Amino acid sequence: MLPSHRRSWPESPAEPACTWMMMENNGKAIPPIRIELPAALRVLAENRATIEARGETVAQALDDVGQRHPLLLRRILTRGGQLRPHVNLFVNETDIRHCQGLDTALGQGDVLVVVPSVAGG
Incomplete structure (x- = not known):
């Protein structure tokens, strides 16, 4: 069973707006997120400006993208996965x-x- 995430807003302006609280997902599938691509990379994703991916983290979503668009993933991550x-x-x-x-x-x-x-220049 995978947890879902719900945004918790920053306590102060100095805190990044990416603090999350884990919530139980009751066995439901992880909803897809939208990935927006720049024009230069769209050719690697069937000329689409946006694609969907599933994952609880950015790394998992990119892994999902890599299953369908491996050349796109190579332009985003190094061989070492960074x-x-x-x-x-x-x-x-x-x-x-x-x-x-x-x-x-x-x-x-x-x-x-x-x-x-x-x-x-």
Whole structure:
């Protein structure tokens, strides 16, 4: 039986908006979250701007994505399973690096946004 998550809002502005309370899911399936992709990565996901994934954490959701779109996953994570340095992931509007990284919990209705860094001159 997998737990679900419910957002608990920050106690103070300094606390990241990614604090979660575990709730029992009574054996129900984990609801999908939406993943928004930048234009440059859409070709790796059947030219879709958004895809769905299931998982209790960002890592689990990305693993789910990797089952269907392995080339997309390679652009987001290193071979060692870490977030690539020039890729940013946001759960709703909060950078996962300000939370628990790939272990950041996900809940129903969350949106994971993939934002590659842009550099150059």
